[in-house]
Amino acid sequence: IQVISTVETEEVTWMSDETFLPLTDLLIDADYFMAVAVLSAKRSKDPNTQVGACLVDQDNKIIGTGHNCMPNGGDGKLPWNRDGDKLDTKYMYVCHAELNAIVNASAKADVKGCTMYVTLFPCNECTKLIIQAGLKEVVYLCDKYYDTPETIASKRMLDMAGIPKNKLLVFISSVESSSSEKYGHCVLCVVQNNSFFLVSRKCNTK
Ligand SMILES: [Zn+2]
Numbered sequence: 001i002q003v004i005s006t007v008e009t010e011e012v013t014w015m016s017d018e019t020f021l022p023l024t025d026l027l028i029d030a031d032y033f034m035a036v037a038v039l040s041a042k043r044s045k046d047p048n049t050q051v052g053a054c055l056v057d058q059d060n061k062i063i064g065t066g067h068n069c070m071p072n073g074g075d076g077k078l079p080w081n082r083d084g085d086k087l088d089t090k091y092m093y094v095c096h097a098e099l100n101a102i103v104n105a106s107a108k109a110d111v112k113g114c115t116m117y118v119t120l121f122p123c124n125e126c127t128k129l130i131i132q133a134g135l136k137e138v139v140y141l142c143d144k145y146y147d148t149p150e151t152i153a154s155k156r157m158l159d160m161a162g163i164p165k166n167k168l169l170v171f172i173s174s175v176e177s178s179s180s181e182k183y184g185h186c187v188l189c190v191v192q193n194n195s196f197f198l199v200s201r202k203c204n205t206k
Helices: 029-041 097-104 124-132 150-159
Strands: 002-005 052-056 062-067 116-122 137-142 165-167 173-177 186-192 195-202
Touching: 029 062, 029 097, 029 116, 029 137, 052 097, 052 195, 062 097, 097 124, 124 150, 124 173
Parallel strands: 116 137, 137 165
Antiparallel strands: 002 195, 052 062, 052 116, 173 186, 186 195
C-alpha cells in the first residue's frame, strides 16, 4: 500500500463542497494520531467492539499501532462471543489494541515516554501495561464503560501514576471508505465536525 497523499481535496466528488477542509487548515497532531487509531480499529474482526490504538513518541512520530485481535494462531479458532461459558467468551483470549500497539512498537523502539491514543478508554489490564511500560499520557475518544469496575480501577491507577488522561473533544464522527477510479482501491475519509480530510491509498492487490 502506497500513501499517495494525506490531503487530497481535489479528488472528492462524493462529498459536498462546503465540507472541504481548507488546505491551509492542516490537521492538528492529536486529530491525526486519533484518526490513525480509528483506522486501526477498522482492522479488528471483533463483531461487537472494534478498538484501535496509536502509540506516539516524544518527537511526535507514530511508532506503533494496534487493534483488538486474537493472539497469534488463534484467528478463527478462538471465540468472539460475549456470553456463555467463560472459556467460550472472547474475554479469555482477546489481545486489546493497547497491548498490541505497545508490543508492536517495543520490538523496534523504546516506548518509554510515549503517548497512547486509543479509541476506547483503556481497561485495567491495559492500564497496568501502559504504566509499567512508562507511557506518559493517554488520549482517548470514548469512555462508554466509565462506570465499570475495570474503568474505575484504570483511572485510579493512572491517577496514582501521575499519567494524564485526556479526552479528545473535537473529533471524528466517522471514517468511511469508498472506491476511487483513479487510485483503484479505497479512499478513506475522516469527518471531524463539518470538515474532513482524506487519506488516499493506492493498493497493489497482486
Ligand atoms: Zn484493555
